Amino acid sequence: MPKSSTPALAMAFLLAGSTVAKADEEDFRRTLEMRSEAPAQEAVQRTDLAGVPAGVQLFFMTGPDNSPVVRSLPDMNGDGIGEVLVGIDESGVDNVFCLDGTSSGAATVVWSLETMDGVSGGSPYGDLSLSVVPDTDGNGLADVLAGTAWGGRTAYRLDGGSGEIQWRFDTYLEADSGWVYSLTEVGDITNDGKPEVAFGAGSDNDRVYLVDGASDATGQAAVRWRYLAPDAVLSVVGPGDLDGDGEGDVVAAVGDFGDVIVALSGSTTNPNGTVIWQFPSPETPFALEVLPDITGDGVAEILAAVWVNNGSAVRALNGATGTQVWQSTTVLGLGMLVDLLPDVTGDGVPEVVASSWENAVSLLSGADGTQVWKTPVGTVNGGDVWSARGIGDLNGDTVPDVIAGSFDYHVYAMSGTDGSMLWAFDTGNRVFSVHPLEDLNGDGRPDVAVGTQDTNNNVVVHVLDGAAGNPGPFFADGFETG
Template identity: 25%
Template sequence: MNLLFRFVSNAGFVTAALIFSAFIAASVSATEGSSGDSIPATITNELKKNLQDVNGNRITPEEEGDAFQRKVFGSLGTAAQMGSSVSDAGDVNGDGYDDVIVGARAFNSGIGRAYIYFGGQNMNTNSDIVLNGQAVNSLFGECVSSAGDVNGDGYDDVIVGEPGNASTTGKAYIYFGGSPMNNVADVTLTGEANGSNFGKSVSNAGDVNGDGYPDVVVGAYGYSSGTGRVYVFYGGASMNSVSDVTMTGEAISNAYGYSVSNAGDVNGDGYSDVLVGAHGNNSSRGKAYIYFGSASMNNVADVTFLGEAVGNLFGFSVSTAGDVNGDGYGDILAGADQYSSGLGRSYIYYGGGVMNNTADVTMTGVVASDRFGRTVAYAGDLNGDSYSDIAVASYRNDGVDSGKVFVYFGGTAMNNIADAVIYGETYYESLGWAISTAGDVNGDGFDDLIAGGVSYQSLDGRAILYDYFMKGEIKADRTMTGEFSNDLFAGSVSDAGDVNGDGFGDIIVGAYGFNSYTGRAYIYFGGSSPNVIADVILNGQSVSSVYGYSVSSAGDVNGDGYDDVIVGAYGYNSSTSRAYIYYGGASMDNVPDVTLDGESASTYFGIKVSGCGDVNGDGFEDVLVSATGYDGSRGKAYLYLGDFL
């Protein structure tokens, strides 16, 4: 760590008191899990702060009114693409809590890995089991899934796909649960030919033949020049590796089997059914197929679903939807992420004694190229109303590919308006690349949701577990809107503390796209009846400064009894980046009181800013500024101690 003296010039420019560089030991350390392997993946509980709301009330994330709590599964591997696949794992260790599995397909030059995390009231902060791929570019972990209890030993099992194995012939591996569970595959399933990409999609199939053992389904979309094949393997006390049912696509380039899923019991005959997507069918119009289970299941589709138009890629993603309308029949979900120039659509089809192929609920994306419906998933019962819920992702949403996940609560009259929306947090995070129910990991009686952000931090990737959802609909009490098109208003938001000293909490909202990325930030004073018109407007100083990309309360840095704010402008000019501190006051103005300069423009100084309390105990609160581009993206963080006078 570099320790610098604090220096204040007459111009109000300040030098950091402490600089934290990337060579400082990370606070996340690798530990050893039950597999005996070094574990390079951890879960981080997100920072929780006690805040005042705009009505002056103290709130915490645990109180009624927050949509969810979350844990972050992060990878320490370079470009591992953690979160490329996510799934519930069932209860693999038999402790009564559901577990989760996360794939990192690009780990170690594409060898790939998958991580299992055991659930619990105080969920372990390290992965408990690490499963390893076999060879470079084999892409182990491309797809992961619970397998159910395929061998009937009382422990749930998992299945992991490895489509790049052996010249993309592909493999899939089943790992039996146990106490303790190990990381050696118990059953290995192998594709038929080079280029098959067997294992690109894997899923629990439910019990399709009614023998009391869950079965699995594996897709090989590249088989026979992209015609594609799907294989069902029956579970059993002595499960073998020979397919029991094999289904084949209709024509070359259909990509049949690119997506596969358990369909639930859509026709109510007591057997689980299988769902297969073929997004390349009919000039990429796309198609999906349901195969009814039975004691002697065959390979002829019982229901087929066709996309709306050529190029829509209908069936790119498919999933059971559980029973969203509560009629006792399983329902299904299919995505068409290229509908209307990439706007995207997703469709729910209700099951029934005589199931039809007309969508009962249609959900449509908002912006072209966002690819709404690239991933769709059964979400369990998130809000505890006894209806199944679903999730649909739009991984390119928010203009900078940060991604969004849209949650729809089931009900007797289910509609196509999202009940909750989860936002990606950084450029190119691609949140929602993979989504899945997580089961009930913490035993609170509510199902949980897991989503992968495969592109986070230059493709290192991460997965986020959302383990608490409100029971009921959540609506905003106030909404604020940007002034002009392309302002990117609300690209950053934060509490501002109490900047005007009236006893109510205030908020700050950034609009870094304002006026060709000159940028702005808006402060809204709280009150018993807060309005939606900004009370103070702070302005960037030059075009492309990206002022307002990050905003935060700074605490009371000058000790005058008023909270202050800090705003970053990481693109200030060609030679430097900046951050600005504005002192609060009964009559707060918009002139910066302190200007912090980065070392050079390319360091992205100010891309993140934050208050950090009083770290040195001098009675003045302090601030922290990051520079992620420092030294070839090695990164640096700067701590500025308060009392800038």
């Protein structure tokens, strides 16, 4: 049974002053549709892009609905070239795809999967619903973690080479079911050579689960513990050991009315989970990332994208204690995503790429949250940048760069040094997800995967040449720094 005919891929509430209008999760999702599925505005001439090279498409994929998530897969078919992982937000059809990285024109599918558990199969929802993880079944090929929403509400581990289900956890078999928003490996707590997996669920379930990585495809994956959160669990990360017991732990972002970031012991034998620390968030914390230790205690820190629009949408928390280390002051939209960029300021600390409802990409110092640079994009459909990520060197200056997708229909590559535009590619649709890929075309530069809204042309995935056809050094300037 397909999901509702009205797609819902937005991942933020409507603004209400400097905070977020609260609602239960069902109202929240209806509100999301109002932002991401509002009638598309007409494209405008972009005089600000005069002189900026146009991006170059390597291949594309059509689909029956939006693509909310794209990822990079290593070589799966033995040709030595990496592949592209795609999620499609439609149930009742194949909705997880591995695309051949050597494709040209319309993508060649290596494998595809229709998620069929729950009551109607469901589909991936949001930019955190797929994750690529190392091999556990011994075939030498990476695996995939996948979570489904709608009537699926199931967490999966898939073989990256074939899409075969290695194990599943269907929340409909629990007392309460929930959309699975985010999944992460935690570490091999059971010492059987197979890392455990944590995932977060919302709806009526509102739990963080840790499941045994050695589970198999027969029946339900084995649960080590389940933690009841105060509301929907939107993001989970595995930062390593936080409490000094030598085992990996879990940090979860709880949204809706919960508004808390909670660290949980991975190794606890308490079936209800054990809290290490909690951080009361000023509003919904939407996405988490792990920042290498900046406090000198040997424990990684936690980054959070928070739904506030007063500049403080990005927070860094001490991984050992949960206390705030710094907050941004210049990210002016609701926080959507945080990603790392290897150090470009020379202080030895990675920088933080911030995505938000602001029509701009911000690079922050990982050491203290101050702005390194900010690059504005277009204003069509608000110009929201929901997905911006670090990528390897694209322009030959030996410094890693940044890619970003906007509601203004464009994908951008920006210099990691100063945010200047390296190239721009017009997809014709709102962009929901971007991700760096391996070098697919042999020019020595990483390439780019893009997932977009589906409107009237059914092209929802673009794979782009990271060097825009020019693998040699090329530069631009004139964008805001400081």
